[in-house]
Amino acid sequence: MHQDMEEILISEEQIQKRVKELAAELKKDYADLNPLCICILKGAVPFMADLIRAMDIPLEMDFMAVSSYGASTQSSGVVRIVKDLETSVEGRHVLVVEDIIDSGLTLSHLIELLKARNAKSVKVVTLLDKPERRKINLSPDYSGFTIPNKFIVGYGMDYAEKYRNLPYIGVLKEELYRS
Numbered sequence: 001m002h003q004d005m006e007e008i009l010i011s012e013e014q015i016q017k018r019v020k021e022l023a024a025e026l027k028k029d030y031a032d033l034n035p036l037c038i039c040i041l042k043g044a045v046p047f048m049a050d051l052i053r054a055m056d057i058p059l060e061m062d063f064m065a066v067s068s069y070g071a072s073t074q075s076s077g078v079v080r081i082v083k084d085l086e087t088s089v090e091g092r093h094v095l096v097v098e099d100i101i102d103s104g105l106t107l108s109h110l111i112e113l114l115k116a117r118n119a120k121s122v123k124v125v126t127l128l129d130k131p132e133r134r135k136i137n138l139s140p141d142y143s144g145f146t147i148p149n150k151f152i153v154g155y156g157m158d159y160a161e162k163y164r165n166l167p168y169i170g171v172l173k174e175e176l177y178r179s
């Protein structure tokens, strides 16, 4: 285990097993729909990569980067698009791939945007769901694990851009972010 971790919350084996289960479910639901899988940069990269490789159906991938707009206390959920899609979502079955849902503000704005662009359907798959932190009523269509409100990193998730490449999800030692 990395020296900055307090504990491992979800092991590499647990992640890989759950990702395969989610992929099996998605495979059934999207078998004939050629979904456009949208990875939300950067956190969702490892999850997206593992998920799509376990879905042996026709699908396409694209990427989007967003950043929260203004103070985190704002409830508008307005986000700035840092990198937009290259693909048109019009008439497409869209599957948004996220690593974690906290407040849900980013995602709820994004869903509205994709619907306004005339996606045929918009669903969300998240590896992790932290419902305690929710500021808006939003529940993912597919979720890997529901987790407590702890400071976690790894498997895409960062603290100051570090730890994204850990193959497991760990709880960061408190002294490293408290100061």
Ligand code: PRP
Binding pocket: 040, 041, 042, 043, 044, 066, 067, 068, 098, 099, 100, 101, 102, 103, 104, 105, 106, 107, 157, 158
């Ligand atoms: C994190 C995480 C989700 C989002 C969840 O991304 O990866 O995308 O926050 O938060 P919310 O539910 O409160 O909107 P972040 O903005 O840190 O960017 P990153 O993925 O590049 O780390």
Ligand code: MN
Binding pocket: 040, 041, 042, 043, 044, 099
């Ligand atoms: Mn993110």
Ligand code: MG
Binding pocket: 043, 158
């Ligand atoms: Mg981040």
